[in-house]
Amino acid sequence: MTSPVSLSPAQAAARLTEFTVIDVRAPGEFAAGHVPGAVNIPLDRLDEALPALKSASARGALLMVCASGNRSTRACDLLAEADIEAATLTGGTSAWESEGHGLERPVGARATWPMERQVRLAAGSLVVAGLLAGVRYPAARWLSAGVGSGLVFSAVTNTCGMAAVLSKLPHNRAPRSAASLEATLNALQG
Numbered sequence: 001m002t003s004p005v006s007l008s009p010a011q012a013a014a015r016l017t018e019f020t021v022i023d024v025r026a027p028g029e030f031a032a033g034h035v036p037g038a039v040n041i042p043l044d045r046l047d048e049a050l051p052a053l054k055s056a057s058a059r060g061a062l063l064m065v066c067a068s069g070n071r072s073t074r075a076c077d078l079l080a081e082a083d084i085e086a087a088t089l090t091g092g093t094s095a096w097e098s099e100g101h102g103l104e105r106p107v108g109a110r111a112t113w114p115m116e117r118q119v120r121l122a123a124g125s126l127v128v129a130g131l132l133a134g135v136r137y138p139a140a141r142w143l144s145a146g147v148g149s150g151l152v153f154s155a156v157t158n159t160c161g162m163a164a165v166l167s168k169l170p171h172n173r174a175p176r177s178a179a180s181l182e183a184t185l186n187a188l189q190g
Contacts, residue, residue: 004064004076005087009099012063012089019063020056020188022086023093024075028112028172033103035065035089035096039184043071044164049181050082052188062086067093067114074158112171115163122162123147 012019012035021038023030030040041049043066056062062079064072064086072088079086089096094114097103113121130143154160166172 004073004080006069006073006090007063007087008090009096009101012087012096013101019061019087020059021063021065022053022075023065024071025066025093026112026115026167026172029067029114031106032112033093033097033105035063035093036102036104038065038104039188041181041184042167043075044167045181046075046078049185049188050079050084052185053079053086054082054084056188057084057086063089065089065092065096068116069095070116070158115160115166115172118166118172119160119162122166123151 007015016035016037021035023034023038023040024043024046025034025040026042027040030038034040041053046053053062057079062085064075064079065088066072066075069088069090069092072092076086076088091098093103126147127144130140130145130147133140134144150161154162
């Protein structure tokens with residue numbers, strides 16, 4: 001399998017109208033700000049979206065987006081396995097915004113930390129908690145060892161179980177007014 005085509009924010013902005021932009025972040029992250037015109041299909045729901053994405057790709061190019069480019073690259077790899085071509089936005093919405101391109105933000109949307117930042121906070125907190133509790137209860141240090149092992153596994157497999165769990169928290173879910181995944185997939189089939 002080859003690496004997906006990566007586009008810089010400037011390259012993507014110049015060609016934005018050519019793409020169907022798919023944001024693979026958690027719905028809460030998407031609602032906090034996304035590339036203009038993007039639709040949200042969370043990475044963990046990509047498998048069920050394959051028929052709609054195949055249909056959309058037959059009409060034009062797909063651009064996969066996330067916060068930093070890691071999840072969108074993973075999405076491109078998954079799509080490639082299904083014979084669907086897609087490009088990824090280098091640096092994600094963070095790079096997009098830092099280069100001066102605007103993000104769409106629904107009225108009243110609350111800011112949600114990017115998933116990578118949430119994972120760092122959760123993992124770091126659990127490690128510190130395990131070490132502190134280990135002063136009184138030595139077996140608690142296994143919590144720190146477990147989190148560290150999970151992070152190594154995450155790096156080796158390019159997956160993140162902690163992100164999958166955190167994406168289910170209420171602040172990472174779409175606001176009630178957001179389009180449902182079913183409506184998004186129907187629109188892509190279009």
